[in-house]
Amino acid sequence: MRGDGGSGETEGSGRPALADQRGVESVYQPAEDSALLARAVSERVDDGDRTLDVGTGSGFVAATMAEAGADAVGVDVNPLACQQARKRGVTAVRGNLVDPFRDEVFDLVAFNPPYLPTPAEKEWDDWMEHALSGGEDGRRLVDPFLESVGRVLAPDGEALLLVSSLTDPDAVREYARQHGLVGEQIASEKHPYERLVVLRFVRN
Amino acid sequence: MKEDLMDIICCPLDKHDLDLEVEERDDEEILSGQLVCTECGEVFPIEDGIPNLLPPDMRDEAPA
Numbered sequence: 001m002r003g004d005g006g007s008g009e010t011e012g013s014g015r016p017a018l019a020d021q022r023g024v025e026s027v028y029q030p031a032e033d034s035a036l037l038a039r040a041v042s043e044r045v046d047d048g049d050r051t052l053d054v055g056t057g058s059g060f061v062a063a064t065m066a067e068a069g070a071d072a073v074g075v076d077v078n079p080l081a082c083q084q085a086r087k088r089g090v091t092a093v094r095g096n097l098v099d100p101f102r103d104e105v106f107d108l109v110a111f112n113p114p115y116l117p118t119p120a121e122k123e124w125d126d127w128m129e130h131a132l133s134g135g136e137d138g139r140r141l142v143d144p145f146l147e148s149v150g151r152v153l154a155p156d157g158e159a160l161l162l163v164s165s166l167t168d169p170d171a172v173r174e175y176a177r178q179h180g181l182v183g184e185q186i187a188s189e190k191h192p193y194e195r196l197v198v199l200r201f202v203r204n
Numbered sequence: 205m206k207e208d209l210m211d212i213i214c215c216p217l218d219k220h221d222l223d224l225e226v227e228e229r230d231d232e233e234i235l236s237g238q239l240v241c242t243e244c245g246e247v248f249p250i251e252d253g254i255p256n257l258l259p260p261d262m263r264d265e266a267p268a
Contacts, residue, residue, distance in 0.1 A: 050212065073209070073212070077258065077262065079254075079256075082254045083252070083254070086252075086253060086254060091205065091206065091209060092253075092254050093205070093209070093213065093254070093255055093257055094254055094255065094256040094257060094258055095216060095256075095257040095258055096216065096258055096259065096262060099216035099257070099259070100213050100214065100215075100216040100255075100257030101212055101213060101214065102211075102212055102213065102214045102219070103219070105211070105212045106212075
C-alpha cells in the first residue's frame with residue numbers, strides 16, 4: 001500500500017503531496033509492495049541466475065535476488081537511489097528502465113514501478129513523486145517497461161511486475177500481449193484500498 | 205562497477221558495445237572513468253563506482 005498517512009499539503013492543491021504522504025525523503029523505501037515482489041522473486045531465482053531489478057530504489061529487491069544466489073544488478077534513474085543500493089552491496093547502474101542492457105542477458109527482471117494514478121499537473125515535483133506517481137492512468141513507466149523488457153530477457157527468461165488494482169492489471173496484461181509477452185498472476189495481496197498483484201511475463 | 209558488468213551493458217542509445225576507459229580502480233572494481241560507445245562515440249561517465257548510462261538528455265533531469 002502506498003500514499004498512506006502524513007500531514008503535509010502541496011501548496012494550492014488542497015491535498016497532500018505524495019512525498020509528504022510517504023513521510024520520507026528522496027529514495028523510495030521498501031514497503032508492502034516491495035515485500036510481495038521480493039517474496040515472488042526469491043521463490044523463482046536459481047543459483048547463478050543473472051537478474052535485474054528495475055527502479056531498484058534502496059536496492060531491497062536486488063539484495064533479495066543476490067541472497068537467493070543471483071548475480072543481481074539494480075538500475076535506477078535516481079542517483080541517490082543508485083548510491084543507496086550500492087551501499088547495500090548491490091551492483092548499481094544509473095539508467096532508464098532496461099535501456100543500457102544488452103539483448104537476452106537476464107534470466108529474471110523484476111520491476112516495482114511507480115503506479116499511483118496522478119493528475120498531470122501534479123507530476124514530477126521531486127524524486128519521491130517520481131518513485132510513486134504513475135501518471136494519469138498509473139502506467140507511465142509500466143507501458144514503456146512492457147515495450148522494452150522482452151529484448152533483454154534470455155530465451156527462457158521471465159519478468160515479474162508488481163501492479164495494483166488501481167492500475168488495472170487486466171489492461172496491463174493486454175498491453176503486454178500486444179508487445180509479445182504472455183502474462184499470468186503469480187501472487188496477490190489484499191490491502192485496505194487496493195489489491196497488489198505480481199504478474200509474471202514470458203516472451204510469446 | 206566490476207569489470208564483468210561490461211558483459212551485460214551497452215550504449216543505451218544504439219545498443220552497440222562500449223569501450224571502458226578506467227581512471228581509478230581498487231582491487232575489486234572501477235571507481236571512476238568513462239564508457240564510450242564504439243558506434244556513436246557518446247561518452248558515459250563512471251563516478252563513485254556507478255556507471256551513468258542515462259541518455260545525455262536525461263542526465264540533468266534532476267527533480268528539485
